Amino acid sequence: MLRKWCDGISSLTAGIEAIGSKFPQNMGPLFVNIFLNSLLAIALQAFGSQASDINDSHFVAGVVEFRPDFIGLTTEQLIAKHTDAYIEILSSPEALETDIVVFPESTLNNEFNTTYVPAPEEAIIPCLLANQSSRYEYYLIALSCAARDNRKYVIINLTEKEDCAANAAVDPRPCATNGLNIYNTNVVFDREGRVISRYRKVNIYVERKNTTYQPEFAIFDTDFGVRFAHFICFDLLFYTPAEELVAKYGIRNIIFTSMFASETPFLTAVQLQQSWAWGNNVTLLAAGASYPQSGATGSGIYAGSSGSLVSAMIGNSGVRQIYVAKVHKFAEKSPYTTAPETHTTAAAQPQTGVRLLRDPQLDNFNSQLLQLNASSVISVELCTEMLCCSLIAETTTTENSYGNGTTSDAYQYRFGVFTGRRSYEKEQYSDVAICAIYACTDDTVSSCGLLFPANTTIMPKFAFKRLQIEGSFQKTERLLIMPNTLDFSFYSLQPAQVAWNLADKSKSYDAEIALKASADNLLAFGIYANYYDSSSGAHKYCSSMLILSTSVLLWIGAYATDLLYVYEIL
The missing domain is CATH 3.60.110.10 (Carbon-nitrogen hydrolase)
Structure with a gap:
């Protein structure tokens, strides 16, 4: 109701601005602002009871x-x-x-x-x-x-x-x-x-x-x-x-x-x-x-x-x-x-014009390239010292394509398992455990986590008809285990598309993620665990003197995209 009311006064506002233009130079904007603020006050007074309450x-x-x-x-x-x-x-x-x-x-x-x-x-x-x-x-x-x-x-x-x-x-x-x-x-x-x-x-x-x-x-x-x-x-x-x-x-x-x-x-x-x-x-x-x-x-x-x-x-x-x-x-x-x-x-193509980092530990995953075509059924188990994960995948044909470029290509997939420390910046790191499939632009490990150029049309060669990943994660006091998914538009799959189960065992958590419906647009699909007990945050105690001595350089950097990225991106 409120939104309809506001939409309804848009033409009235245009008319008031037209009237305001007839006033002397310094009086027109003042007249328009007073009138519009009065309208807002009336709206808030009339509809104030619409605020949610206890x-x-x-x-x-x-x-x-x-x-x-x-x-x-x-x-x-x-x-x-x-x-x-x-x-x-x-x-x-x-x-x-x-x-x-x-x-x-x-x-x-x-x-x-x-x-x-x-x-x-x-x-x-x-x-x-x-x-x-x-x-x-x-x-x-x-x-x-x-x-x-x-x-x-x-x-x-x-x-x-x-x-x-x-x-x-x-x-x-x-x-x-x-x-x-x-x-x-x-x-x-x-x-x-x-x-x-x-x-x-x-x-x-x-x-x-x-x-x-x-x-x-x-x-x-x-x-x-x-x-x-x-x-x-x-x-x-x-x-x-x-x-x-x-x-x-x-x-x-x-x-x-x-x-x-x-x-x-x-x-x-x-x-x-x-x-x-x-x-x-x-x-x-x-x-x-x-x-x-x-x-x-x-x-x-x-x-x-x-x-x-x-x-x-x-x-x-x-x-x-x-x-x-x-x-x-x-x-x-x-x-x-x-x-x-x-x-x-939002309907945007987010990978267009977005500067992206790549997981620095991706090359260190224990991984296997998945040999998939339009009618595959595969089962894979991979382990690290601390974690074993299993994958079951079944594929089928697809007719979808994504993008609007002049060339076409298709992602390949690896199934990977990782446990250990991953860094962010210097003393900042997390201990993580991951079981997932992730997209690669070719059959090499170094291509994983990368995207095809924006002018490329993605032509998937198959869709995942069934995709199920399971892992048994060692239990600690401070631990978060999460479902982790990403599609070509850089959004996550919703619960209607994904089944997620976490079972509490005596010494571990058994996690399972599975597709509920066919999908041919995956960039990542799996289980991501953060082991907080052994993780470290940033170096906590910056000195104000350091702030003062570097602030001029940082402000100059704010005018350049690359330096802005380093300056205050998180």
């Missing part, structure tokens, strides 16, 4: 895929444009019915214009301090006002500064000579524009930022009866705080801000988001920065083991768009039992 079985969430600006702007201009674009999205007809809106990582400000952020226990509404204090930067105040004006919970990510002296009692580490800590920080506003939660990133990926002396766990409650926790990008791959919030604190609704660098074949953005939500059976609201040239894209809303409600992997130049879904609430600590609404995805 008795509703669902709430409405929005996640924003946001393309940042970089080139040809001063810092002030850049932040002003981003702030205006955030506010425009929050005030848009698409966002009108939302209770909570999440913006992505690193798309608002930068190290050259940082802001203080009030502690949640202070219960400060920055919007009300606009004419009283210069402590908070205008963009924090403006977005507090936007949350207040639009009556929404709003989550933003920004670069925060903190006086070291204010934290000296709990952090004995040396401080920079300028007296500041610099953090990668999530900020949560309630419907009044009040800061009710703040989280400073724990696992830093190629960023010159500080971390807190002890990891933070950011949890907040809403007036519609849902408790959320939130964290940032690279955190998703480690136990603290991401998995710990689920396993130790029992949080079932997670907010995730990111500027994520997708890696084939198992860790592209939407693929990982859905796998993590499914493996934990939690709601995940994931907002991604949209800068495909550097590898950043991927947003979605996920309903645990019921799959994705909406997701987006964007190619080419990126977008600024909100994706909205009605999200059913969990019963008290119970798994999802309600099927999601119709799953939707």
